[in-house]
């Protein structure tokens with residue numbers, strides 16, 4: 001099955017579509033009954049209709065404010081815009097006095113109805129119980145943003161079956177801890193910068209000039225120098241103007257409008273699909289999903305040599321893949337080889353660990369197996385889990401009910417095996433393949449001959465590879481996550497280093513010998529690290545799986561990075577907040593900043609996405 005069709009099965013689509021075969025009075029009767037408090041199942045039974053049909057009619061009504069299917073040729077509205085605005089003003093006044101409603105109201109044609117629905121639907125108290133499934137950077141960021149939005153009274157449970165941090169982890173070798181998973185943060189990754197600040201953590205940034213080479217499997221094609229002027233001359237000699245153009249190209253084509261997301265989210269706008277969120281940053285980004293980074297850069301005049309060496313090198317290091325992956329993740333990878341990258345003193349996993357404490361969540365050590373929808377219950381999501389085994393006894397399965405549930409783990413069979421039951425539509429596991437990346441840490445003496453070198457001093461700090469057939473994706477000399485010198489162990493022998501080999505397959509003894517013939521210790525970590533970006537589609541997964549059941553990790557299909565997970569988490573927290581308090585004018589809506597030219601190009605991407 002191709003990806004678009006697979007993703008369609010994942011979207012929230014009602015089985016009986018538009019119900020265009022029901023007459024308008026019947027649809028109106030359904031809505032009337034719903035508004036007077038009758039449950040879907042009761043309405044369905046009394047009217048002799050399938051429950052799904054009733055659900056869909058109500059859902060469409062909540063989205064559109066009308067039971068009619070919108071049509072250019074349909075019946076005209078009886079009220080004109082002026083009437084609607086006037087009605088709105090009156091309604092708003094009544095509502096604000098009567099219910100202290102704080103929602104903002106715009107004058108779009110459905111506002112009148114959604115506002116009326118707010119009277120029935122808006123909840124004036126915070127949801128009591130929220131469950132987050134997954135304790136990685138996505139889940140813990142979601143906890144933080146939910147706490148920020150819903151306040152200290154909301155009770156938040158966070159389920160994690162292993163350890164907090166997920167794919168942010170350290171490995172212990174030669175007496176020190178090293179970054180083993182997501183390892184780098186860009187200076188413009190505002191959420192990571194803010195978390196580090198708020199949580200009282202410190203940045204770890206190398207002041208030493210790092211020497212980087214590109215290796216084709218036989219020799220080092222290119223090596224930077226510790227003198228910037230020499231490096232620039234060498235780069236210019238090899239890549240010409242490409243090396244000067246790439247920085248401003250990345251800034252103009254990507255970084256500038258990517259940064260719009262921070263303002264958009266500060267203004268509490270949220271999007272129901274990953275595509276809609278990307279589109280809100282810049283509609284051109286949606287086009288990047290449908291072409292390769294190679295194609296985009298070639299269209300913009302970059303040479304094959306530059307793409308095959310620099311871009312390839314960055315992509316093999318960051319995602320173990322090639323410039324044939326889509327241009328959005330390609331651009332993120334390019335940002336990941338810019339200057340000024342940093343990580344957290346003590347390890348990046350300290351961010352999620354400290355977020356858990358800061359947000360005062362209730363941590364549940366357990367593996368979630370099932371989420372069941374209990375339609376008639378006040379807290380309709382029943383989460384089933386198996387507590388982590390601590391003693392000898394086999395733990396008994398348990399369950400808890402929630403108002404809101406956030407899934408913060410890839411819904412992918414190799415990673416999680418959560419079942420969904422009794423939902424009006426199918427919620428299936430994430431069909432996209434995840435890429436296996438092996439990080440092998442070795443304490444030993446590197447094999448200089450492999451790189452065509454003679455002297456130990458000439459071994460670069462980092463090696464990118466330009467050959468897609470090579471076993472080695474990248475190599476890097478490692479520094480401990482705690483760079484306070486007095487805490488670090490000394491290497492076991494002269495010319496011993498701790499090096500990290502990234503590869504797509506586990507190395508056998510011969511392969512390890514090739515890079516480290518003499519060694520003291522070796523540790524190998526297998527990650528299902530990020531999606532296999534072998535698709536071009538602008539139909540990325542939804543953030544909303546059901547009314548108040550949200551999913552963060554679909555954002556990884558756009559690009560996987562710590563910051564992307566935090567952006568996804570903030571979007572989901574804002575969706576939960578806007579849905580709960582009836583701020584529908586902040587969902588899937590265009591955000592315009594005064595004088596913001598970029599957003600004038602905004603177009604709606606409602607294909608396959610639904611306003612919940």
Ligand SMILES: CC(C)=CCC/C(C)=C/CC/C(C)=C/CSC[C@H](N)C(=O)O
Pocket residue numbers: 181182183184185186188189190254255256258259317318319332333335336337560561562563564
């Ligand atoms: C915030 C702006 C303006 C742009 C940044 C876009 C972005 C999300 C950059 C992340 C850069 C980065 C750290 C890329 C590395 S790829 C992920 C890698 N596998 C890792 O996490 O270690």
